[in-house]
Amino acid sequence: MAKETIKIENLKRQFTMGSETVHALKGISFTIEEGEFVTIMGSSGSGKSTMLNILGCLDQPTSGNYEIDGVKVKNLSKNELATIRNEKIGFIFQSYNLLARTSAIENVELPLLYNSKVTSEERRKRAINALEMVGLGDRLFHTPSQLSGGQQQRVAIARSLVNNPVMILADEATGNLDTRTSYEIMTLFQELNKKGITITFVTHEPDIATFSGRTIVLKDGEIMQDYKNHKVQSAADQLAKLPLENHLS
């Protein structure tokens, strides 16, 4: 059996707001093995982002266990968590979260600034590489306000790739994009997955889920379904089949 990249057991997260308690996650368990491509589906408010934030070590569960690469997250200090985020995780946010008035290349370099093992030349090289991978090799010095939504999303993806993470966590990385751009990005994710990167991808759209090997459906903070997809579609093929007019929009 392959290595377990993510293992959660009875994960709960509740938010207290005054006298009211919101149970965003009500005891979730699953494991994701190394090299898997998993999509998380569910209606709005079902707890997808909450779960992904915990998986990304940005948030702590109220109770339950979380192991990343065999390491118990609960026992880690704030600084150790920062190091894990820096070296193992590539996180793509629902809202891109780029630094304003800062060029694409500097945005992508950001994670490496906090890694003292990477020299400044290597940092630059890797940032250019990542931007070329997402097809923005000609937009290195554009600031977010000079880029389209899809391009900004791709800068955010490049940023999540630049530290060579073992896993990528994407929160609706295609949520704001048209079909063609979504498929382009999914093509990219499938390529990355083939290279062995574990991907957990939150989405609303059922067609996006067909590109992944496994889908977990959440509802009101609980797992509704967890099934393997035996006919994984190739995003590249789907992209080729799209009518051309779509491209013009």
Next chain:
Amino acid sequence: MRLLNLIKIAYKAIILNKMRTLLTMLGIIIGVASVIAMLAIGEGSKESIRSTISSMGSNMITIRPGADDRGPARGSGGNVQTLTLEDYNVIKEKVDLLSNSTPVVNSNGQVINGSNNWPSSIYGVYPEYLDIKVVGLQSGSMFTDAEVNTASKVALIGQTVVDNVFPNGEEPVGQMIRFNNIPFKVIGVLEEKGENTFGQDQDDIVIAPFTTVQKRILAIDYLNQIMASAVSEDDAPEAVEIITEILREQHKLQDFEDDDFTVRSMEELISTFSSTSEMLTVLLVAVAGISLLIGGIGIMNIMYVSVKERTKEIGLRMAVGGKGSDILMQFLIEAILISITGGVLGVALGLGATVFIENFLNWPTSVAMYSIIISFAVCAITGIFFGWYPARKASALDPITALRYE
């Protein structure tokens, strides 16, 4: 390596907010510049007072008739007639701590040479006067004790008198002048001393034998002053005490009676003036210090706003692996960069202002190295102190809370 990255990040943040940073810096710049300029003015006036006073003879002791009730820069004693030659002789005889001494009588009057006419003052003294006042001669020679004894009509004159009664540049030594219609033979010209701190022209003076002035010009039997010099500057205070004791005895003063004379050493005068100017310096520096403090609060304010405004950015930095300490350092470095750059510009402005004050207002200034070091240190400390709190706040944020901040 890591620190270098943080400095780069902080530098970028400053560059992205040029105008705001500059305005923040302005507080620090003005604060530092005023501290330096104020200290330079304070130091300068202190130094100039000290140097003029010690050029007047720093171990000099003056004894004037009348009680000390008119502050440090008093006149010649007016009509008080409590000091006599008898007093002088006793002092000279009994006080070993004095190296030189002379009785002084003085009068105002007209110096006349032909059609040239100049109002001046004549001082009747003993030859020791020159040593006490530390004045040399440009030309000629001092009168002798014998000339004092015979009340010779000889005189030495200062440069201002020379300029005014010998306007054509003749050699004054050997010429005859008249003071209040009494003829004097000029036997010497005093070295130029310029103005003293109190704005008095020290060269507007005629010196003549004590007896000549006392008998022939004033016709009085009391003294206007006694001047003496202590063996050394350190002996002056003790000499003052001894003289006071002797004079009280001489004047048969009862214990309850106040002195009817005033003995002063230069040292005392220096400290009186120094303390006045020191107080002024303290005051000036306090004001300047307050503006530095306000500059610091400006930094704190801007850092605070900056942290609030960039909460999302902080969240993102933490999300991609920035540690609390990295965030703390980033904002701290930003604050320090602002304050140190402000400090450098402030020092430059302060030095510029000092040069301006010196050259255009003609105030004496003296830039002390310590003032630069102090204001620079204060600047850096201000940056750290006022940057710390907002930076600390930023570093304590939770990544997800910061990211969700609107």
